[in-house]
Amino acid sequence: MSPAAAWAVSLAATAASTYALDAWAAAVGAGLVASGLLADLGHRSVVVFLLVSYAAWVFGLRAGLQANGSLLAATGTSTNVLSKLAYDLTRRRFGAGRAARLAAAVAYTGTEIAKEVPYYLAAFGAAVATEAITTDQALIFLGGANLGAAFYEGALARLTRTVLGRHRRHASFDTDWVPGEYLTDYYRTVEPDEIATIAFLVDALRQAERDQPILYFGTGPTLHHVFACAETASEIHLGDYLPENLAEIQRWIERAPGAHDWRPFVRYTLQCEGNPWPTDAEVTAREDLTRAKITTLVRVDARHPRPLNRSYPTVVSAYCADSATGDRATWQLFMRHITGLVQPGGLFLTAALRRCRGYTVGGKTFPGADIDERDLRGALRPDFEPLHEEGIEVIPTAQHGAHGYAAILLCRARRA
Numbered sequence: 001m002s003p004a005a006a007w008a009v010s011l012a013a014t015a016a017s018t019y020a021l022d023a024w025a026a027a028v029g030a031g032l033v034a035s036g037l038l039a040d041l042g043h044r045s046v047v048v049f050l051l052v053s054y055a056a057w058v059f060g061l062r063a064g065l066q067a068n069g070s071l072l073a074a075t076g077t078s079t080n081v082l083s084k085l086a087y088d089l090t091r092r093r094f095g096a097g098r099a100a101r102l103a104a105a106v107a108y109t110g111t112e113i114a115k116e117v118p119y120y121l122a123a124f125g126a127a128v129a130t131e132a133i134t135t136d137q138a139l140i141f142l143g144g145a146n147l148g149a150a151f152y153e154g155a156l157a158r159l160t161r162t163v164l165g166r167h168r169r170h171a172s173f174d175t176d177w178v179p180g181e182y183l184t185d186y187y188r189t190v191e192p193d194e195i196a197t198i199a200f201l202v203d204a205l206r207q208a209e210r211d212q213p214i215l216y217f218g219t220g221p222t223l224h225h226v227f228a229c230a231e232t233a234s235e236i237h238l239g240d241y242l243p244e245n246l247a248e249i250q251r252w253i254e255r256a257p258g259a260h261d262w263r264p265f266v267r268y269t270l271q272c273e274g275n276p277w278p279t280d281a282e283v284t285a286r287e288d289l290t291r292a293k294i295t296t297l298v299r300v301d302a303r304h305p306r307p308l309n310r311s312y313p314t315v316v317s318a319y320c321a322d323s324a325t326g327d328r329a330t331w332q333l334f335m336r337h338i339t340g341l342v343q344p345g346g347l348f349l350t351a352a353l354r355r356c357r358g359y360t361v362g363g364k365t366f367p368g369a370d371i372d373e374r375d376l377r378g379a380l381r382p383d384f385e386p387l388h389e390e391g392i393e394v395i396p397t398a399q400h401g402a403h404g405y406a407a408i409l410l411c412r413a414r415r416a
């Protein structure tokens, strides 16, 4: 879902939910008073009833908070716009972890408490204004409204969980992605898909305009594709959706202890460039050059029609759009937004998992868009034409058992 759509859905859901909750809770409160069920209770018992109703309300609220957190993480939508606002702002700064969920929960709880105020005003205003309504009746009304609200929150939470459970076949980048797991599972050695991808990038980047900035879109926590452009690019800009992925790259730039070791990939890149036996010093020199050329780490979101407010003569996006969604239409949208960052006449290099519905990271299955070379050609037209004489390359990689895909697509294309 696009960010604009997520906001529209959240606004509509907030309006509908607030109206429904108010109407329902007020009806339950008024119904309880009118029924006379608790009319014979003494004042002390009425107060106990009110306290019990608050405990039930807190219980319902807790279920609502959990469901709201899951809804935000899975879809970016909420039945409380303030909660969504708090979640989005915190996620932008600190990532989609605990801080964002906590911010969403605080905003959600604050709004629910604020919604109590009109009930107090109505109940006690009525008790003061007219002799016909006693203080105990006002308290019974509040207790009934609380019980109604608790029931409503519980039912909404259950509905949310059911809907999410039905739609959630894949792990989520917002809640399940762990950069270290990805690096451990895929980047301890140079595997068959990367043997092909890095060789492809080395060759294709010879067609890139020299001494210009190059953007890597959806780079993840990785650098293995970046070493190939260090001599060509004036600057390297790395974009990814998750701040924790960018933080992992920053750790490598700063030579932090425990940062991932990319040296086998640098060595292989140099071999692809024609140096059959790169020395340790040559590997270090390429690492240093790459560190010096990386000038920008930026958060990008392929759901945005304009993920960055500039364009590039060369954009590389490998295993991003196809590996970020399980929905073909969403993949097409992502591709449109990513390729929109390529200048007229510019070069777009991409790699994708072929016919992959899901790939595993840390035992969790992330979504694959299940595309093939025809889909890719269709997504690039009419603005781009594949450059290679064989068009889009299809490379069998025999990694189905290990990761969940058997072939990759490699494509270089130039914008008209």
Ligand SMILES: C[S@@+](CC[C@H](N)C(=O)[O-])C[C@H]1O[C@@H](n2cnc3c(N)ncnc32)[C@H](O)[C@@H]1O
Binding pocket: 173, 218, 219, 220, 221, 222, 240, 241, 242, 245, 300, 301, 302, 303, 318, 319, 320, 321, 323, 324
């Ligand atoms: C399988 S990883 C690929 C990372 C890297 N390019 C590689 O080849 O290893 C998929 C990447 O897509 C990114 N991603 C997921 N949703 C995204 C979105 N909406 N916009 C941009 N990138 C997204 C994830 O953060 C993740 O880094």
